[in-house]
Amino acid sequence: MNYFTGIDVGASATKAVIINAEKEVVGYSVNNSGADFRAASDTAFSKAKKNADPKGSENYIIVATGYGRRNIPYVDGIKTEISCHARGSYHFFRNAHTLIDIGGQDSKVIRVDVLGERGSFKMNRKCAAGTGAFLEEIANRLDVKLGQLNRLAEKAQKNIEIGSYCTVFTATEILTKIREGEQVENIVKGIFNSVITRAIEMDPMENNIVMTGGVVAYNPFLVKMFEEKLGKKIFVPPLPQLTGAFGAALFALEGKPTEG
Amino acid sequence: MAEEKKRLIKKIQATSQMKKIMADYFYELDRASKEGSPPVAWCTSVGPGELLLSLGFLVYYPENHGAMLGTTRMANNYIPVANAIGYSPDICSYLTSDVGAFIKKETPLSLAYEGINEVPKPDVLVYNTNQCRDVQDWFSWYARELKVPTLGISTYRCIGNVSDYNLESITKQIKDLIPHLETISGNKFDIDKFREVLTRSYECTQLWKKVLETNMAVPAPMSFFDGTIQMGPAVVLRGTETAIEYYTLLLKELEEKVKNTEGAVDGEKFRLYWEGMPIWGKLRNLSEFFIELKTAVVASTYCNSWIFEAFDPEYPFMSLARAYTELFIVRDENFKEKYIEEMVHKYKLDGILFHDAKTCPNNSNNRYGMPERLQKRLNIPTLTINGDLNDLRCFSEEQAKTNIEAFVEQLEVV
Structure with missing residues (x-):
């Protein structure tokens, strides 16, 4: 029997998703990408296989995506993460929508039409502001764990403005807030707001809005804040960090990857 | 793998002749610089080169030197040097890399041409601000440093239709240069010589246009990346017989490729427009990448910018003024959009790629909503990539390639 695998070798995390012919997820995993994309991919794939295929008896068709997509020699095809996120998102939301993916190193705004065709897209510029790397840097500055950010933001008592484009300048702005005695919770909420603003600046927020990516997966409060800002509901697929890998697995199933 | 990749880019045979004429050009300048004669003028690339040639100057183009600093990837060695003396990393990286290289007493010319150790010493610096204000600042730095006179034409910007008053002003400014240039060169201005140079420049420009138009064929015989190299003689040798001979040769080769349906990209699937500056340090890299994607970048504003249709020896001053004023870069957004729209139809394009060059706002036409407007109006996809002409610190290769792919x-x- 064939299983279909998407491996998304992202800047921060490598994700693998295995689906069956019915497009059901039968295995998945997430691990750090580190400095060896091939090793990260091997680990993600074998972890996902443990769930999906403990006897190791299945045949796999694999599509790779993400920054390290060209570093995996055993794939059947590659596709950019922009197309994979759109494909994964449309599986869950079969309508025209604007997809916002906030990843480790970049954020993207992607248009998906009613037929699921991916249209125009925009990625953040070279700067890390508005991405997962930005949150990591700020968590370090605040001496809190990345996993604590969501809870801290929820506890915020007020909205504060953190307006810098640049991660380093933002860190400086935060120093000012700390000096002024601002509560960490409020600062974190200000940072979440900054991530939201960076996304809103990229492209008009038209049609339904879907959010994916690791930042969304670990910070549901950020989605809630985004909804308040836009005044409309934001849709989040199951396992939002895995949307790109899931889309790649769908491409593997549908046989539409470009050559590997 | 590297060897395999090298073969992706198809050779244009005429290039070996271009290398020879460019070498002759630089050696002639070097000789003049060392011997103090004939006089040497530095000129902006879309400046009044024809006037200078007619007055007996050899003409050197610092922008060409800037591009050499970019293609050799030497620019980033020198940009910080200029930054350190107060020239911001946000201004033209041709300026900063060129000035930095001069301060360090280094030049890519010495790597390419044995015996040339420095850029030619100027007797005068002549600019036209039709491209940007940075050229004036650039030349002014050298004027102060070398104690050489600088003269210039201050142009209009963002104009729709080119009006009589635009042309009258520019014509007058060109004429006003003459007494100064006569004094510096020691030569009397001769209108017939000026007409002869203009005639040759016009012929060069027509041939260059025909060269670029061979890319209307499907598949296109030459890529944008080839074009940025092939345009060298149109920039530095227009007004000479040498340039005319070269483009006659190149045109013949490209027409032959068209006849044989030999494309620059094997299996050409898509055809794109490149709007904005080249990323000089990544020409080969990007050229190969597009070939792998079976996508041909077939037309560009940049290469077209050295087509000067207005040159007319019957009206030498007015036509020079017109040619250097009706350029794309001098025009308003409406003109630019219409121009690109015509290109889309003429070259049967599937998409438009905008290069947002960090240090070159005048050549980055994505910044006032043009990609979005064109996408909507022409129903053609557009993409903006971030980069720079020379400063590779502003270019994220992975991100750009993911965007393109x-x-x-x-x-x-x-």
Whole structure:
């Protein structure tokens, strides 16, 4: 029997998703990408296989995506993460929508039409502001764990403005807030707001809005804040960090990857 | 793998002749610089070169030197040197890399041409601000440093239709240069010589246009990346017989390729427009990448910018003024959009790629909503990539390539 695998070798995390012919997820995993994309991919794939295929008896068709997509020699095809996120998102939301993916190193705004065709897209510029790397840097500055950010933001008592484009300048702005005695919770909420603003600046927020990516997966409060800002509901697929890998697995199933 | 990749880019045979004429050009300048005669003028690339040639100057173009600093990837050695003396990393990286190289007493010319150790010493610096204000600042730095006179034409900007008053002003400014240039060169201005140079420049420009138009063929015989190299003689040798001979040769070769349906990109699937500056330090890299994606970048504003249709020896001053005023870069957004629209139809394009060059706002036409407007109006996808002409610190290769690859994936479903 064939299983279909998407491996998304992202800047921060490598994700693998295995689906069956019915497009059901039968295995998945997430691990750090580190400095060896091939090793990260091997680990993600074998972890996902443990769930999906403990006897190791299945045949796999694999599509790779993400920054390290060209570093995996055993794939059947590659596709950019922009197309994979759109494909994964449309599986869950079969309508025209604007997809916002906030990843480790970049954020993207992607248009998906009613037929699921991916249209125009925009990625953040070279700067890390508005991405997962930005949150990591700020968590370090605040001496809190990345996993604590969501809870801290929820506890915020007020909205504060953190307006810098640049991660380093933002860190400086935060120093000012700390000096002024601002509560960490409020600062974190200000940072979440900054991530939201960076996304809103990229492209008009038209049609339904879907959010994916690791930042969304670990910070549901950020989605809630985004909804308040836009005044409309934001849709989040199951396992939002895995949307790109899931889309790649769908491409593997549908046989539409470009050559590997 | 590297060897395998090298073969992706198809050789244009005429290039070896271009290398020879460019070498002759630089050696002639070097000789003049060392011997103090004939006089040497530095000129902006879309400046009044024809006037200078007619007055007996040899003409050196610092922008060409800037591009050499970019293609050799030497620019980033020198940009910080200029930054350190107060020239911001946000201004033209031709300026900063060129000035930095001069301060360090280094030049890519010495790597390419044995015996040339420095850029030619100027007797005068002549600019036209039709491209940007930075050229004036650039030349002014040298004027102060070398104690050489600088003269210039201050142009209009963002103009729709070119009006009589635009041309009258520029014509007068060109004429006003003459007494100064006569004094510096020691030569009397001769209108017939000026007409002869203009005639040759016009012929060069027509041939260059025909060269670029061979890319209307499907598949296109030459890529944008080839074009940025092939345009060298149109920039530095227009007004000479040498340039005319070269483009006659190149045109013949490209027409032969068209006849044999030999494209620069094997299996050409998509055809794109490149709007904005080249990323000089990544020409080969990007050229190969597009070939792998079976996508041909067939037309560009940049290469077209050295087509000067207005040159007319019957009206030498007015036509020079017109040619250097009706350029794309001098015009307003409406003109630019219409121009690109015509290119889209003429070259049967599938998409438009905008290069947002960090240090070159005048050549980055994505910044006032043009990609979005064109996408909507022409129903053609557009993409903006961030980079720079010379400062590779402003270029994220992985991100740019992912953007380009995703754009091509998008074209596959259109």
